[in-house]
Amino acid sequence: MSEVILSREILRELEEIGKRAYPDEGCAILLGDTGNPGIKQVKELKNTADKELSKSFFQVNPIEILDIEKEKNAVITGFFHTHPDQRAVLSKEDEDYMIPGIIYVVMSIVKGSFADIRAYVKEPDCGGIREFDI
Amino acid sequence: MKVYISATLRNFFGRNPVIEISENNIKEILDKLTDEYPEAEKILFDEEGNLRKFVQIYVGDENKTQKEFWSDEIKDNSEVLLLPAVAGGAPRESIISDDRRKAVFFDDSEVERFGRHLLLKDIGVKGQKRIKAARVAVIGAGALGSPVIQYLAAAGVGTIKVIDFDEVKLENLQSQVIHTSRDLNRPKVASAKDKVRNINRNIDFEAANVKLEADNIVSEIDGYDLVIDCSDNFKARYLINDACVLCKIPLVFGAIYQFEGQVGIFNLDGGPCYRCQFPAPPEPGLVPTCAEGGAISPLPGIIGSIQANEALKLIIGIGEHLDGKLLTIDSLYLTSKILKIKKNHSCPICSAGAGITGVEDFDYEEFCGLKEEEQEIPIEGYTPEELAAKIESGEPITIVDVREPHERAILRFPNAIVIPIGQLARRKNELNPEQDTVFICKEGKRSILAINTLREAGYAGPLYNLKGGVDAMKDIVFSHEGAWL
Known part of the structure; x- marks a missing residue:
């Protein structure tokens, strides 16, 4: 598998x-x-980064993820985050925080509108990072 | 004690959600887990033995990820949780660091000169300072280099290095607008230097009148913020790309051919490189170079201007750019499209397990098929003088012209038969294997491809190449004519 399938509805949710x-x-x-391959559901997470940092940084309370995986009868396929007024490429920090085998979808939002979307997966041995087709 | 493994990390622990462990501090728990699940060790710890950033360790609802907590005793009824750290940051805004930007100042004349930039909200003083702080290397002062160098200078790029080994020739003046008739036979870098000085004497212009090879490219580009590829051949493109990957320098690529052009940005923050999209060059002779195939005059102006614009956007840190994308423009029918370029996880130069670790160790001549002497069957050829002597002596020979119709219209080769390369195999019976057959093209490269094609088709007669092609034959004067042209 080297592609991520996103329905129009999911894409619209992510854009929102x-x-x-x-x-x-x-x-x-x-x-x-x-x-089943593909992403069936999106759940927004709270960006807990400090207000000054949140324009260029995001972080999530791991307990929120723990609650979701215990509550939802679903498989965690990946994580999504946006880069406001920046490209949809991974920063060094993004790469450091990637869990092998999990899909990371990055969306570029320029001046408040959708600009680009890309998906990446870290190799299972923590080696390289592959870009997946969307 | 129960250790809960998050669903995101479970694959490395035999898909177990909960593992029972008798140890009672985090250090011992981690040791026990990696003993039982050896594949998890590489996932949890980096090469230096530090816990990877994407893992967090909680005891109950308390974060105990920091090493200082790892020896603390944990009560038997506590739950230890291995959870994911989900976080990240935006990529850097500009390729110029804030420290370098802050070290730049403007005098009154600069404020006046760059007023139109300073007025733009997206550029302003901050962006213009980044432009002045930037150090850009432009490879090639030809058709693409002409607009690139002049626009970078006009925009106020503080340091511009131009690398080119060539001299200005009359045929260059059709598209290389940085040079004029007065610059004929001068090194292109000298001509470029004069133009830049006429635009802005404060620019630090570095001229390198050298041919880039594997043994000098790294020292020529190392330390620059950006490289702009304005070269015109595949060997240079691969060499430039590879050196940029190894020196971690982003690359603005441009290429033109006849009416079409391409622009892309490679190797930006570990993004895809030229080889990710084009793992190998086309067979030599298959795609004519710009010198062989021609290009309409304003085309390099269009493509080079886009390269300069992309370079400035990277320096200023604004807008969407062609990072990991290839813009193709057809100036004849005014169409354009943008192709997405994916990073090739097995790219020999930019992937994690890359095979090429130094440009000196890679044979670019062989890779681009330029090593004639090492071909399996060497191609015999005539020099223009030798061919002229054979024609003069009346010796029976067959001359096959493989050029395109529009090339033949510029200069017809007398008594040559015309067979396009694509038809050679099936029309080989038109050739006489009892006599010498000489293949001609513009520069003597496509004719080699033609000879190889015929040999592969099983033709056994003697085949010769006109070395240097019709271009090299121009100065030959036959006894029966005043001049060749």
């Missing part, structure tokens, strides 16, 4: 999260079904 968070970074968790 990005636009709503602008000029701060927005973030979400991407959920799928066991045994």
